[in-house]
Amino acid sequence: MAKDFAKTARGVLDGVGGKENIKSVVHCATRLRFTLADHAKADDDRVKAVSGVVSVVKAGGLYQVVIGNDVHEVFVELEKLGAPTGAAVTDGGAGGRQSLGDMLIGTISGVFTPILAALMGIGIIKGLLAILSVSFPGWVAGGDMSYTVLNAAGDALMYFLPILVAYTAAMRFGLDPIVGMVIGAALVYPSIVEQYPFGPWGTHEFLGAPVLVMVRYSGTVLPSIFAVYGGSILYKHLRKTLPSAIKNFIAPFLTLIITIPLMFLIIGPVFGVVGLGIQNAIRAVVAVRFIGPIILGLVVGAFWQVLVIFGLHWALVPIGIQEATVPNPVFAGNYVTYILAYTQIAVIAQVGAVFAMSIRIKNSERRSAAMAAGLGGIFGITEPIIYGFTLPKKNPFVLACISGAIFGALAGLLGSFNSDGYGIAMQMGAMGVFSYPSFLLPGFSGSTMNLLIGLFMGIFAMVLTFILVYISYKPDAAELKTGDAVVIDVSKVDQANAKKIYAPVKGRIFPITHSADAAHQQETLGKGVCFMPLGGKIFAPFDGKIDMVFDTKHAINIIGDGIELLIHCGIDTVKLGGKGFTVHVKEGDEVKKGALLFEYDKDIIARAGYSLETQVVVTNSDDYKAVTQAKTGDCNPGDLILYVE
Numbered sequence: 078m079a080k081d082f083a084k085t086a087r088g089v090l091d092g093v094g095g096k097e098n099i100k101s102v103v104h105c106a107t108r109l110r111f112t113l114a115d116h117a118k119a120d121d122d123r124v125k126a127v128s129g130v131v132s133v134v135k136a137g138g139l140y141q142v143v144i145g146n147d148v149h150e151v152f153v154e155l156e157k158l159g160a161p162t163g164a165a166v167t168d169g170g171a172g173g174r175q176s177l178g179d180m181l182i183g184t185i186s187g188v189f190t191p192i193l194a195a196l197m198g199i200g201i202i203k204g205l206l207a208i209l210s211v212s213f214p215g216w217v218a219g220g221d222m223s224y225t226v227l228n229a230a231g232d233a234l235m236y237f238l239p240i241l242v243a244y245t246a247a248m249r250f251g252l253d254p255i256v257g258m259v260i261g262a263a264l265v266y267p268s269i270v271e272q273y274p275f276g277p278w279g280t281h282e283f284l285g286a287p288v289l290v291m292v293r294y295s296g297t298v299l300p301s302i303f304a305v306y307g308g309s310i311l312y313k314h315l316r317k318t319l320p321s322a323i324k325n326f327i328a329p330f331l332t333l334i335i336t337i338p339l340m341f342l343i344i345g346p347v348f349g350v351v352g353l354g355i356q357n358a359i360r361a362v363v364a365v366r367f368i369g370p371i372i373l374g375l376v377v378g379a380f381w382q383v384l385v386i387f388g389l390h391w392a393l394v395p396i397g398i399q400e401a402t403v404p405n406p407v408f409a410g411n412y413v414t415y416i417l418a419y420t421q422i423a424v425i426a427q428v429g430a431v432f433a434m435s436i437r438i439k440n441s442e443r444r445s446a447a448m449a450a451g452l453g454g455i456f457g458i459t460e461p462i463i464y465g466f467t468l469p470k471k472n473p474f475v476l477a478c479i480s481g482a483i484f485g486a487l488a489g490l491l492g493s494f495n496s497d498g499y500g501i502a503m504q505m506g507a508m509g510v511f512s513y514p515s516f517l518l519p520g521f522s523g524s525t526m527n528l529l530i531g532l533f534m535g536i537f538a539m540v541l542t543f544i545l546v547y548i549s550y551k552p553d554a555a556e557l558k559t560g561d562a563v564v565i566d567v568s569k570v571d572q573a574n575a576k577k578i579y580a581p582v583k584g585r586i587f588p589i590t591h592s593a594d595a596a597h598q599q600e601t602l603g604k605g606v607c608f609m610p611l612g613g614k615i616f617a618p619f620d621g622k623i624d625m626v627f628d629t630k631h632a633i634n635i636i637g638d639g640i641e642l643l644i645h646c647g648i649d650t651v652k653l654g655g656k657g658f659t660v661h662v663k664e665g666d667e668v669k670k671g672a673l674l675f676e677y678d679k680d681i682i683a684r685a686g687y688s689l690e691t692q693v694v695v696t697n698s699d700d701y702k703a704v705t706q707a708k709t710g711d712c713n714p715g716d717l718i719l720y721v722e
Contacts, residue, residue: 080129080147086154088127089142094118096160101248103162103191104144104152111140122613125679126583132679145453188245188302195234195241199505202231210519235401235412235505236295239264243301252309256329260308261301263337264294264345283342290346297402299348300340307344308336359400363415363499370489370500374419378485378538379478381423385459401505408527409520413502418531421457421512422488423481425535428454429542430473431462437550457509469688476545477538484538491530495523501531553648553688565709570720576638577707578719579670581618582691584610586712589692597692602643604704605694606718613679615644616714617672618693623662627651630658633674634696640721641697646677648688657681671715695721 090096093111098119100112113119119140121133129151131143144151156162206227209216216224234241240261247257263269272281272291283289294300315328362369397417404410428451435447450462467474492501506515516528580586589605592598597607621637631653632645646658657678662668682689695704705720712718 080150082129082147082150083154083157085127085129085144085147085151086158089124089130089151090155090158090160092120092124092127093140093142094120096158099160101161102152102155104148108134109142109144109148109152109155111142112138113140116140121678122676126612128611188242188249188298191245191248192234192241199231199234202227205514206231206519208514208517237265238398239294239297239301242298243305246302246305247309250306250309252305252312252332253329256308256312256332257305259333260304260336260340263340264297264300269341270295283338289341291341292345293403294345295402297348298398300345303348304336304340304344307339308332311335359396359415366498367490367493370415370493370498371486372489373415373500374422374485374487374489374492375482376485377416377419378422378426378488379482381420381481382427382459382463382474382478385463398505405502407496407499408502408518409522411502411504411518411521413504413518415500415502417505418501418503418516419485419488421509421531422485422535422538423478424454424457424459424509426477426481426484426538426542427459427462427467427474429480429539430467430477430546432539433543433546434466434470434473434550434552437547437552439552455509457512470550472549473542473546476549477542480538480542480545483541484534487537488530488534491534492527495526495530501527503527503531565706567705567707567720570703570705571722572720575705575720575722576640577619577717578640578642578693578695578721579618580608580708580712580714580716580718581616581644581674581693582608582610582614583612583713584608584691585710586706586708586718588706589694592690592692597694600698603694603696603698605643605692605698606706608691608693608712610646610679610689610691612714614676614714615646615674615691617668617670617674618642618644618718619670621668623664623666623668623674626660626662626664628655629653630655630660630675631677633660633662635668635674639697639700640695643692643694643696644674645692645694646675646689647682648690650682650687653682653687693718695719 089109090099093099093113094115098114100114102109102111104110111119116135124130124133124142129144129147131145134141134143152162206224210224240258243257243261244254246252247254269291273293280287281289281291312328312332315331316324319327359373362373365372394417397414400414400416401412403412405413431447431451431454435444435451438444438447447466450466453459454462463474467477489500493499496502501516502518503512503515504518506512513528513532516524516531518524518527521527585608587607587609589597589600589607592607597605615633617635619635619637619640619642621635621640621642623633624636624641625634627633629651631647631650632643635642635644650658658675659677660675661673662675668674679689695701698704701721703720703722705722707717707720
């Protein structure tokens with residue numbers, strides 16, 4: 078069945094409070110990243126229930142909707158619906174004041190997300206050129222312009238990065254984007270570039286005073302971001318205060334003539350030093366020969382996917398970019414990053430975990446989904462693996478992180494033997510398998526070995542994780558079901574006179590005998606059905622009275638027309654002690670069909686390692702002749718699900 082991206086976009090748009098509540102939306106490889114005016118207007122459960130949505134993550138001041146590989150198609154449909162796209166400043170809006178950390182992460186995500194696709198594209202180009210330059214050295218040295226043209230395609234983004242970052246920062250901070258690009262372009266203007274010092278930093282005269290320090294700005298990000306931020310404050314102030322007749326040209330004039338000199342006098346040198354400090358800090362760790370790379374590989378290998386869960390891995394991307402802005406003498410003058418070189422090991426370890434799970438799972442639908450998630454992980458997209466498989470089961474996720482740590486550290490050690498103690502490194506590149514050509518570093522004597530270490534440490538991490546998860550993983554009862562089609566036969570039911578029970582939640586319905594809980598599977602508590610819910614709200618299935626609300630908030634008994642019904646959310650969720658559940662009724666309340674009974678937080682339950690399976694059971698089934706399932710497959714609240722005779 079073809080996917081309806083327009084329907085997904087409409088559902089997400091409604092769930093986040095409509096386009097009026099959106100300041101801006103951008104997307105990365107798997108997520109829609111919303112800057113909302115008021116986070117309280119977003120309905121998490123409604124968004125999670127939308128077909129095509131994997132999960133919702135709130136981090137870094139952003140409302141992140143995890144879609145998976147189809148995120149771009151959904152983003153295009155959002156644009157058609159009028160959602161304001163492009164980065165926008167995250168100031169907390171009506172949703173409340175943000176912490177400095179949230180604002181920083183939100184800014185990083187907003188600025189770098191729009192250039193991610195292009196960054197991955199040039200990474201592939203650089204990798205291919207590295208392979209070709211090693212395989213055909215005469216082509217490079219022969220003066221053929223084809224190499225020069227292709228090299229320009231691979232280098233242009235990094236060289237002119239200040240302009241691109243200035244554009245996305247301007248969109249985020251509310252500055253006219255063209256004005257922002259002019260600020261960034263000044264940093265790489267040819268006569269400015271000529272002033273870059275080749276030795277110790279020197280000073281130049283500015284209005285007769287020797288106060289101007291020139292720094293190499295091509296490939297930098299911090300000077301552009303902070304200069305545009307300052308310029309945006311000035312620009313918006315001028316637009317508000319200048320007369321309408323002149324503000325369209327005077328505001329840009331004053332913004333540029335004030336911001337650009339201040340950028341070169343203060344912002345550029347200060348953040349040039351900060352950027353250099355970041356590079357030097359990482360290099361200082363790596364420079365602790367052998368020990369430093371081992372520590373770096375261990376930490377990145379262990380925690381990269383943990384950061385991905387919360388969307389905070391973006392905090393490391395600009396550090397990697399900053400590393401790659403200057404030639405590294407250890408690696409033959411190539412522009413390389415240490416920190417991002419270890420991330421693929423963590424990524425591929427998760428792939429090993431989900432492939433092991435897929436083999437142990439017998440249910441064909443669940444197995445196919447696991448295999449598809451694993452294939453996406455090979456190309457660097459791990460959110461479907463994490464949210465759909467390894468994290469809810471907890472142990473596979475932890476084992477993958479342990480493998481990532483082991484082989485990240487080993488990569489640092491072996492790479493150090495190859496680089497005189499400095500570990501492994503790579504040029505800025507793409508994700509997944511496309512990242513490996515970026516480990517080839519032209520002119521570096523250990524280039525091939527650098528690639529082989531990065532490649533095989535990732536493979537070994539995947540293999541170890543696969544073995545550990547295959548040995549230790551115990552599929553639940555639902556995953557062991559072969560997935561044979563359920564046939565619903567209501568021909569013998571007296572439908573006119575039978576009592577009726579309606580769906581309390583949106584999701585996929587299946588027989589109680591297919592439950593992953595042994596007691597329900599054997600109908601020990603009564604006959605009924607199970608749901609794998611998509612939403613996070615449980616509604617009353619008929620008119621009745623609340624007989625019992627469990628102290629742990631995960632289950633409710635409701636009585637109506639003689640039927641005693643148990644609605645139980647999750648398996649073993651009693652161990653959460655009520656965490657993640659919110660009850661909206663109390664014992665003795667009279668409720669109407671469709672009334673909200675309780676809510677649950679899907680992410681809290683999944684991260685704790687518990688199944689979301691929800692059971693709807695007629696506990697006094699013995700009082701009736703038959704309890705018959707009325708529907709199978711996808712189900713919405715209010716759909717008829719059981720006949721009771």
